[in-house]
Every structure is written in structure tokens, then in C-alpha cells.
Amino acid sequence: MNARSHLVIATLVAFCFWSSHTLATPWQNLTSQQLETKLEQKFSEGQYSSKGADSCLMCHKKSDTVTAIFDGVHGQTNNSKSPMAGLQCEACHGPQGKHNRGGKEPMISFGKNSKLSASAQNSVCQGCHNDPKQMAWHTSTHNLEEIACADCHTVHSANAPALDKLTVNDTCTSCHTKEKADMNKRSSHPMKWNQMTCVDCHAPHGSMNESALMQPTVNDTCNSCHTEKRGPFLWEHAPVTENCVSCHNPHGSVNDNMLEHRVPQLCQQCHAPDGHASRVVPKPGMDAFGGAKSCLNCHSQIHGSNHPSGSLLQR
Amino acid sequence: MSFKLNMITLAMTLAATPAMAANFSVGNANTDAVNFSQYECKRCTQTQGYTGEVSVNAGYNSVDDIHAGNALGTAEDSTISAISGDLHYQNEEGYQAKLQTHLLGMDNGFARFSAGKSGVYSINLDYDSIKTYQAGNIESPFWHNNGMLTVSDTMRVLDLAQQREKIGLGVELKQDLLDSRFIANASFSQEDKTGHKSSSLVAPNPINFGLPVDARTKQLDADINISGDNWLAALAYQGSYYENKITHISLPHLYDVQAATPDNQAHLVSLSGQYQLNHTVMSGRLASGRMIQDEDLITVSDSPLQSWDGQVDTLDGRFAISTMFTHRLRLGASFAYSDRDNHSSTTEFTQYNYNSVTGTFRQNKPQDITRHTYKLSANYRIASGYRLQTGYDRKAVARTFTDREQTHDDSLWMKLNVRAFDKFNVSIKGEHANRSGSEYEASKETSSENNTLLRKYYLADRKRNAVELNINHMPNNWISVDLSTRYANDDYHNTQIGLTEAQDYGYNFNVNLQFSKFLSAYGFGAQQWINSNQAGSQSYGAADWQADVEDQFIHLGAGLNYGGLMQDKLNLGLDYSFSNSISDTYPTGSDTGELYDDYYSYHHSTSAYANYAIDEQMALKLTYRYERYFDTDAATVGVNDIPGMITLGDINHNYNAHQVMLSFTYKLH
Numbered sequence: 001m002n003a004r005s006h007l008v009i010a011t012l013v014a015f016c017f018w019s020s021h022t023l024a025t026p027w028q029n030l031t032s033q034q035l036e037t038k039l040e041q042k043f044s045e046g047q048y049s050s051k052g053a054d055s056c057l058m059c060h061k062k063s064d065t066v067t068a069i070f071d072g073v074h075g076q077t078n079n080s081k082s083p084m085a086g087l088q089c090e091a092c093h094g095p096q097g098k099h100n101r102g103g104k105e106p107m108i109s110f111g112k113n114s115k116l117s118a119s120a121q122n123s124v125c126q127g128c129h130n131d132p133k134q135m136a137w138h139t140s141t142h143n144l145e146e147i148a149c150a151d152c153h154t155v156h157s158a159n160a161p162a163l164d165k166l167t168v169n170d171t172c173t174s175c176h177t178k179e180k181a182d183m184n185k186r187s188s189h190p191m192k193w194n195q196m197t198c199v200d201c202h203a204p205h206g207s208m209n210e211s212a213l214m215q216p217t218v219n220d221t222c223n224s225c226h227t228e229k230r231g232p233f234l235w236e237h238a239p240v241t242e243n244c245v246s247c248h249n250p251h252g253s254v255n256d257n258m259l260e261h262r263v264p265q266l267c268q269q270c271h272a273p274d275g276h277a278s279r280v281v282p283k284p285g286m287d288a289f290g291g292a293k294s295c296l297n298c299h300s301q302i303h304g305s306n307h308p309s310g311s312l313l314q315r
Numbered sequence: 316m317s318f319k320l321n322m323i324t325l326a327m328t329l330a331a332t333p334a335m336a337a338n339f340s341v342g343n344a345n346t347d348a349v350n351f352s353q354y355e356c357k358r359c360t361q362t363q364g365y366t367g368e369v370s371v372n373a374g375y376n377s378v379d380d381i382h383a384g385n386a387l388g389t390a391e392d393s394t395i396s397a398i399s400g401d402l403h404y405q406n407e408e409g410y411q412a413k414l415q416t417h418l419l420g421m422d423n424g425f426a427r428f429s430a431g432k433s434g435v436y437s438i439n440l441d442y443d444s445i446k447t448y449q450a451g452n453i454e455s456p457f458w459h460n461n462g463m464l465t466v467s468d469t470m471r472v473l474d475l476a477q478q479r480e481k482i483g484l485g486v487e488l489k490q491d492l493l494d495s496r497f498i499a500n501a502s503f504s505q506e507d508k509t510g511h512k513s514s515s516l517v518a519p520n521p522i523n524f525g526l527p528v529d530a531r532t533k534q535l536d537a538d539i540n541i542s543g544d545n546w547l548a549a550l551a552y553q554g555s556y557y558e559n560k561i562t563h564i565s566l567p568h569l570y571d572v573q574a575a576t577p578d579n580q581a582h583l584v585s586l587s588g589q590y591q592l593n594h595t596v597m598s599g600r601l602a603s604g605r606m607i608q609d610e611d612l613i614t615v616s617d618s619p620l621q622s623w624d625g626q627v628d629t630l631d632g633r634f635a636i637s638t639m640f641t642h643r644l645r646l647g648a649s650f651a652y653s654d655r656d657n658h659s660s661t662t663e664f665t666q667y668n669y670n671s672v673t674g675t676f677r678q679n680k681p682q683d684i685t686r687h688t689y690k691l692s693a694n695y696r697i698a699s700g701y702r703l704q705t706g707y708d709r710k711a712v713a714r715t716f717t718d719r720e721q722t723h724d725d726s727l728w729m730k731l732n733v734r735a736f737d738k739f740n741v742s743i744k745g746e747h748a749n750r751s752g753s754e755y756e757a758s759k760e761t762s763s764e765n766n767t768l769l770r771k772y773y774l775a776d777r778k779r780n781a782v783e784l785n786i787n788h789m790p791n792n793w794i795s796v797d798l799s800t801r802y803a804n805d806d807y808h809n810t811q812i813g814l815t816e817a818q819d820y821g822y823n824f825n826v827n828l829q830f831s832k833f834l835s836a837y838g839f840g841a842q843q844w845i846n847s848n849q850a851g852s853q854s855y856g857a858a859d860w861q862a863d864v865e866d867q868f869i870h871l872g873a874g875l876n877y878g879g880l881m882q883d884k885l886n887l888g889l890d891y892s893f894s895n896s897i898s899d900t901y902p903t904g905s906d907t908g909e910l911y912d913d914y915y916s917y918h919h920s921t922s923a924y925a926n927y928a929i930d931e932q933m934a935l936k937l938t939y940r941y942e943r944y945f946d947t948d949a950a951t952v953g954v955n956d957i958p959g960m961i962t963l964g965d966i967n968h969n970y971n972a973h974q975v976m977l978s979f980t981y982k983l984h
Binding site: 008018032033036038039040043044046047050051052053054057058061063067071073075076077078079080081082083084086088091094095098106108119120123124126127128129130131132133134136138139142143145146158161164165166168177178180181184185187190193195196204208209210214216217220223224227228230231232233234235236238239241242243246253254255256261262265266269270271272273275278279280281282283284285286287288290291292293294296299300301305306307308309310311312314315 | 333336337338339340341342343344345346347348349350354355356357358359360361362367368383386388398403405406407409411414417423425427433434445447474475488496513514515516517520521522530532538540542545547549555557559571572573574575576577579581583585587588589591597598599602604606608611612613615618620624625626627629631633635637645647649651653655657659664665666667677679680681682684688692694699700702704713716717732748764765766768769771772773797799801808812813814817821823824827839841843844845848851852853854860862864867868870894896897898900902903909911912914915916919938946948949950951952956957958959960962963
């Protein structure tokens with residue numbers, strides 16, 4: 001190998017190193033549609049590299065982010081379902097084509113800096129991840145909002161934040177900022193300390209249930225942990241039976257017990273008899289109607305009673 | 316020319332729509348020219364063996380109020396210790412294992428273990444402990460002794476706190492057969508919940524007391540899933556069994572004054588599936604459930620039943636279709652059905668006459684509820700970066716034994732997403748919703764008790780208007796700003812007694828800054844206001860009092876992380892957040908009424924840490940946490956402050972808590 005060859009190789013290596021460390025890619029000026037058209041053309045031509053991952057790592061090996069693929073399941077060569085056991089890097093990033101000749105030709109890229117549409121990005125993931133967790137993806141809010149898999153999931157990593165109990169709430173609340181604030185209200189589920197997670201109740205890939213809940217109804221979801229409130233009870237409280245969120249806000253409240261309103265006002269929004277429940281409580285803490293638990297001082301079995309004489313939810 | 320287009324032909328038309336969006340799935344790859352025998356991975360750095368890290372944590376808690384244990388992981392006011400870790404193992408044959416532990420040894424911690432062969436099978440073993448502290452050192456003259464609530468000569472002291480400890484075992488098997496993929500899961504978990512919670516009974520004066528909690532919930536789940544290239548099917552079972560070990564409550568002079576929470580169980584079998592044809596996806600699910608509660612009833616005079624047969628059958632179904640009608644237009648529709656059929660036995664039971672309105676006998680009324688939900692949506696890409704969504708939702712609910720047997724909520728919404736700008740993403744959403752239904756009539760069961768002008772808020776006619784704006788701005792590659800703001804107004808326009816109106820509005824912002832490779836910072840803020848008005852009548856006629864409730868919430872925070880110090884060995888960080896929840900109640904109107912005494916809480920939370928890498932394998936981390944918490948509720952008073960009743964005393968909080976923790980981490984490579 002002569003000096004000229006060394007120079008060419010050194011230049012190529014330097015260029016590859018430069019291109020893998022600069023934020024602006026040569027195809028940054030392409031519109032989203034132009035980029036997608038170009039990548040579709042490359043994909044149909046199928047000009048895959050001759051040596052698979054080695055062809056890519058020749059330039060990209062110095063990136064810790066790139067090589068972190070080998071720390072996770074997507075980098076396993078001994079798992080027939082892993083991309084690294086098949087077309088390797090190009091299984092997800094598409095055929096190399098002329099990308100290695102100067103790095104000017106685009107590859108399929110993922111994440112918030114990618115100009116590729118979410119549906120195009122997601123088609124890569126869904127090519128393999130056609131499993132029951134994705135059963136309701138296509139009709140899910142996240143799909144309609146064009147959320148890309150890579151917006152939440154990190155593939156080049158041993159620990160994916162979206163799959164870790166200690167970090168999944170951060171993943172969700174990076175977009176759901178109101179719910180992040182709600183966790184810090186006077187009462188809330190223990191989310192801010194990661195003792196509970198968003199995915200305990202919600203299915204981020206969508207579900208067959210309202211609000212992408214994990215269970216068929218709101219009450220089924222609440223009762224999956226609060227099993228003591230499931231009943232059925234001999235004496236039911238109608239709004240409790242119908243919907244827990246009639247009175248509670250599960251994301252948090254400025255009131256205790258995640259109540260939408262405090263007692264007695266909450267109860268008086270539905271109970272106006274010719275009796276004590278219609279009284280205005282002018283001041284809290286003065287008597288049994290406005291002190292301590294207010295209405296629940298007597299009607300403590302508010303979620304249902306199993307006492308034969310418990311029709312007033314007192315017993 | 317007549318052209319008849321029914322739903323079937325429409326669905327077929329949609330299904331036959333040719334591919335219009337990019338599909339880069341590996342199954343579609345053109346691999347004709349690929350010679351896999353040439354594929355190498357000499358540069359692949361396959362991780363084999365053990366990796367990860369183990370941390371041993373030791374420190375000191377300074378806690379005056381056990382409520383601080385919610386934030387600090389334990390309420391111990393002493394030295395504390397715990398183990399955390401994240402270990403991975405994998406070998407060349409594809410076997411792998413993972414163990415994650417977090418603060419194991421403290422009241423709030425967990426462990427996750429999974430092992431198996433990738434893509435073939437796995438087993439997992441989980442442990443979770445969650446302890447929730449409400450208040451400590453509660454004084455009460457009543458103490459619970461195996462169901463008997465006994466009066467003590469001196470004040471007894473207890474903590475209101477509940478701990479959940481859960482263990483779980485699961486197995487997953489995966490198998491390819493012909494062109495299908497089979498996945499089978501089975502899991503069992505058992506959760507014990509123990510502690511004390513605040514409760515109350517009436518005998519006939521109200522008594523607040525600490526009710527022991529000792530219950531177990533077992534959960535058994537199993538499912539089998541089959542999937543092909545463009546379809547999925549799943550058959551699943553969920554079983555839940557609740558067992559309460561606390562008996563009925565008695566007083567020395569009054570036996571079985573309060574019934575214990577009854578044992579119960581719930582079962583659910585579901586069949587679900589999805590089918591994709593070109594760019595049309597259909598999914599559906601049918602779930603049949605049964606809830607059972609047949610505990611023995613407390614014996615009371617003239618009670619016709621010794622035990623009660625409580626049984627509720629549920630049926631839930633859903634069908635949804637989504638299609639890319641053209642390359643710009645996506646259409647979606649769904650229908651859901653949910654039925655709660657209460658088969659529980661009914662009879663008349665003797666009622667104690669504490670309330671003069673109540674008759675001597677009363678019949679239990681098992682409620683049936685049926686819901687139908689319809690949704691239509693369209694998602695149209697106006698131009699590159701401009702997308703308009705619109706939809707119509709209708710939820711119809713029918714219920715028995717209630718003031719209004721049928722209600723229907725109709726909602727029309729529209730949302731515009733703009734991503735056409737390099738540095739801005741903007742979305743704006745508007746919604747108009749209306750609830751109406753059958754004639755509101757106090758049913759026979761309730762008409763004798765309630766004012767006929769009352770409209771219960773969850774059944775009442777309501778008009779809702781809401782708007783929401785979200786902006787994401789990335790002026791350069793080191794700063795991003797998110798701002799969202801929203802406003803919603805609920806008008807219960809036909810209500811004279813009850814909740815009449817409510818507004819909910821606020822904003823949130825987030826700023827993330829990446830100053831350099833080593834220095835990053837963030838800040839966030841949120842404010843929310845919820846105002847509502849309700850009316851009541853002491854004269855059992857027209858409204859003669861009002862209550863305005865004005866809630867406010869603010870949440871602020873900031874933090875930074877500075878790494879790369881001392882030759883990349885030292886990393887410093889600081890996190891701070893503040894929240895303040897306020898609820899003001901004006902009982903007779905904001906102009907003339909007297910404001911209720913204080914009801915608010917605030918919370919400062921600070922964490923500072925220094926992480927020092929001794930070498931490539933060992934690190935030391937020193938963390939200091941400070942929690943300042945205050946809450947007050949004017950309704951909480953001393954044990955005997957209200958004549959004729961016993962309370963649990965002042966359970967408001969006002970404390971400073973500190974935690975210092977030193978962690979030694981050993982990394983495996």
C-alpha cells in the first residue's frame with residue numbers, strides 16, 4: 001500500500017469520524033417528504049453492504065451510543081429474532097447503498113432529530129414487534145399524535161428508560177407535563193417517588209379501553225389495587241359503582257384523598273334532602289358536620305356497606 | 316346512476332386501498348443481492364458475562380414526622396441502610412438474566428429478577444414494598460382489640476400508615492410454529508396490606524378511630540397469544556381474590572356496629588384480536604367478567620338472610636377500525652359496549668332509625684349499568700407539517716335505580732398540529748361537549764329525600780367548552796422550551812341545586828438546557844386554578860345558599876448536573892422543587908360570605924449529590940435531601956374539641972426532614 005492509499009484511507013476515516021460526530025447531517029436540507037422518498041428508493045433497491053455490521057462500524061465504532069447496541073437484546077447475534085442476527089445494523093437503518101462513500105446518502109434514523117415521519121420510523125419497529133402489546137396501537141392516541149417508538153424507547157442501551165420502573169415516569173412526563181405537576185399536589189398516588197408508575201394503569205401502546213387503561217373500565221383499573229372497594233356490596237353508593245372518578249382525580253388533587261372537592265361540599269353536590277345534609281356549613285371544625293371527616297364522620301362506609309342495616313353507609 | 320355503498324363495501328374499499336406510506340419493515344426488505352455468508356461482525360463488541368453495578372447505601376435520617384417517610388423511603392429516625400443494583404448476565408448461547416433492586420431494606424423498595432433464553436422463555440420474580448404514611452403519633456381513647464373497639468382511660472397512640480408487600484412469579488414461553496408465533500404467559504402474585512387507616516363509626520355519636528388493616532390479595536393471570544404477519548389473537552384470564560382478616564367492629568355496649576369489608580373475588584376472560592389489511596387495521600375484544608361476594612351477614616333482628624349472594628356479571632366489547640384512506644387522510648371509528656349486570660339477591664332489611672327520614676325497612680338495590688361508546692375521527696395532512704384532526708365521541712349510559720336513567724355525552728373536538736417550522740411545534744385543540752339524557756326525575760327511591768331542584772353533577776345536563784395550546788420551541792441544539800396552557804368551562808345549565816359551574820385553567824412550562832457536554836440544567840413551572848360554584852337550600856325549596864370553591868396550585872422546580880470535574884471523576888447535581896396546594900371555600904358567595912379557615916399545603920424538596928469515581932469499577936456518591944412540608948386543614952381539631960364526638964386529633968403536618976446517604980457502587984464489566 002503506497003502513501004497515496006494511506007492518505008485516502010486516513011481521509012476517509014477522518015471523514016467518517018467527523019460525520020458521526022457532527023449534529024447536522026448532509027441530508028438535513030431535505031424535506032421530510034424528500035427524505036422519505038429517497039429512503040424508499042434505497043430500500044427497494046436493496047443495496048446492502050457486503051459485510052454487514054462491520055461495514056458500519058468501520059466509521060461508527062467510536063460512538064459509544066452506537067456500540068451500546070451490543071449491551072441490549074437488539075445487539076445479540078445468538079438470538080434469531082434480533083436484528084443483529086440478520087441484516088444487522090441495516091435491518092433497522094436500511095440498506096447502506098452509497099452511504100459509506102462520503103456519508104452523504106441518508107440512512108433511516110430515529111428519534112426527535114429525525115426528519116423521517118413517525119409512521120415511517122415505526123414501520124421498522126413494527127416489522128418485528130407485532131405482539132399483543134401492540135394490539136391497539138393503530139387506534140391509540142399516541143399513534144394518531146404521530147409519536148415515534150424512538151421518542152420513548154432507547155434501543156442502543158442496556159437499560160431502556162421506558163422499561164425501567166425508576167425512569168418510566170420521567171419518560172411519560174417529558175410530554176405529559178400537567179400530569180407531572182399533578183403528582184405534586186396535596187394528595188396523589190406515590191408517583192413522584194416512582195413507587196407507582198404511569199404504566200401501572202395506562203398502556204402507552206394503546207388499549208381496547210378508555211383512556212388507554214389497562215383494565216376494561218375505570219373502576220376495574222382502580223379495583224385492581226384497591227380490591228377492598230370492589231364489592232359487590234349489599235348497599236352500594238351509586239356514583240362509586242358507576243365511576244371512581246365521579247369523586248376522585250387519580251392524577252392528584254389539592255384536596256386530601258384525591259377528592260375533586262372537599263366534604264361536605266362534595267356530598268352536597270348530590271344530596272339535598274329535607275334534613276341535615278342541606279345545611280350550609282358556615283365554618284369548618286365547629287361541629288360534626290364540618291369537623292374532622294365531616295359527612296364521613298357518620299357515613300364512613302362511603303364505598304359500600306355489607307351491614308344489613310347499612311343502607312345509609314354508616315355501618 | 317345509482318350507487319349503493321354499505322358499510323361492508325366501504326370497509327372492503329378501504330381495505331383494498333394500496334400502500335401509500337413508507338414501510339421499512341425488515342420483512343419487506345429486498346435482500347436478493349445479500350450474501351449473508353459474507354456478513355461478519357469482527358468489530359462487534361458483544362457483551363458476555365456479568366455487567367452492571369451494585370450499590371450499598373448507608374446514611375442517616377432525621378425525621379420528626381413519619382409523613383416524611385413518603386419522600387425519604389423510610390420514616391426511621393436513625394441510621395438507615397439499603398442495597399440497590401442493576402445486574403445483567405448474558406452468554407453466547409443466548410441465556411440471560413437481569414436483577415434490579417432499589418433501596419432494598421427500606422420501607423419503599425423493590426427487586427426485579429428475570430432469567431431465561433432470549434426469544435424462547437423467561438421467568439421473573441418480583442418483590443415490591445410500598446409504605447404510605449398518613450400521620451404518626453395519633454392520639455385516640457379507642458383501641459382496637461380483635462374487633463372490639465374499647466375505651467381506654469388514657470390516650471392510646473398509633474400511626475396511620477399502610478404497607479403493601481407484594482411478591483410475584485411469572486413465566487413466559489415463546490415458540491414459532493409454522494408461520495405463527497406463540498407466546499404464553501402465566502403469573503401469580505400475592506400482596507399483603509397491613510397497617511392502620513383512619514375510620515369512623517356512629518354509635519350514635521360519631522367516633523373517629525384507627526382501623527387496623529390486614530388484608531391479602533392474590534392475583535392469577537394467564538394468557539396465550541398467537542400472531543402472524545398481519546394478525547394477532549389473544550385469549551386471557553385474570554383472577555383476583557381479596558381476603559380481609561379484620562373482623563366486624565363492636566363496641567362494648569353495641570355488638571357488630573360496623574361490618575368488615577367483605578372478601579370478594581373477580582374473574583375476567585377476554586378474547587381479543589387484530590387484523591391488518593394493507594393500511595387498514597381492525598381490532599376487537601370481548602371480555603366477560605364476574606365479581607362475587609357472598610360473605611355471611613351480620614345477624615340483626617328480623618334479618619331475612621344469613622348470607623348474601625352478591626354477584627355482578629360484566630360484558631365488555633370493543634371494535635375499532637383505522638385506515639389510511641389516502642396518503643393524507645386517516646379515518647378511524649370505534650364502538651364499545653360495557654354492561655354491568657348485578658344479579659345479587661334483593662330483600663328488605665331492618666334499618667336503625669338514627670335518621671328520622673329513613674324507614675324501618677329498606678330493600679337493597681343492585682344497580683345495572685350499560686354503556687355504549689361511539690367514536691369517529693379523521694386525521695388530515697393539509698400540507699407537509701400541517702395536520703388537522705377532528706372527531707366526534709358519544710357515550711351513552713343507562714343505569715337503574717337512579718334519578719336519571721339515561722344520559723349521553725356528545726363531544727366534538729378539533730386539533731391542529733403544526734410542525735412545519737424548524738424550531739417550533741405547535742398544536743391547538745378545541746372541544747365542545749354536551750351532556751343530556753332522559754328526563755331528570757327523582758326516582759321513587761330518592762324523591763322522598765332530595766330537593767326536586769337538585770341535579771346530581773354526574774347526571775346533570777352540562778355544556779363543556781375546552782381549549783388547549785401546546786408549543787415546543789428548540790431555538791438551537793442546546794435549549795428546548797415546552798409551554799402548554801389550557802382552559803375548560805363546565806356549565807351545568809339546568810341545575811339550581813347542586814354543582815352549577817366550574818372552570819379549570821392553567822399552564823405548564825419546561826426548559827431544558829445543555830450548556831456543554833458536562834453541564835446541563837432544567838427548570839419547570841406550572842399553575843392551575845379550579846373554581847366552582849354550587850348551590851343548596853336549607854329551606855328545602857329554592858336555592859338559599861351558595862359555596863364558591865377556589866383551588867390554586869403552583870409547582871416550580873429547577874436543577875443542574877455538572878460532570879467532568881477532577882479529570883472526569885466528579886459529578887455534581889442539584890434538584891429543587893416547590894409545590895403549593897390551596898383550596899378556599901366561601902360558603903355563601905365570594906362577596907358576602909366568610910372565607911373558611913385555612914386549607915393548604917406546601918412542600919419544598921431539595922436534593923444535592925456528588926458522585927466520585929474512585930476508578931473504573933468503584934464510585935462513591937454522597938446525597939443530601941431536605942424535605943420541608945406543611946399542611947393544614949381547619950376541619951381537623953382536637954380529640955374532644957367538638958362536643959359529642961371523638962376525633963383523631965390534629966393530624967396536620969409541619970416538619971423539616973433531612974437525609975444523608977453515602978453510596979458505594981461497584982461496577983462489573
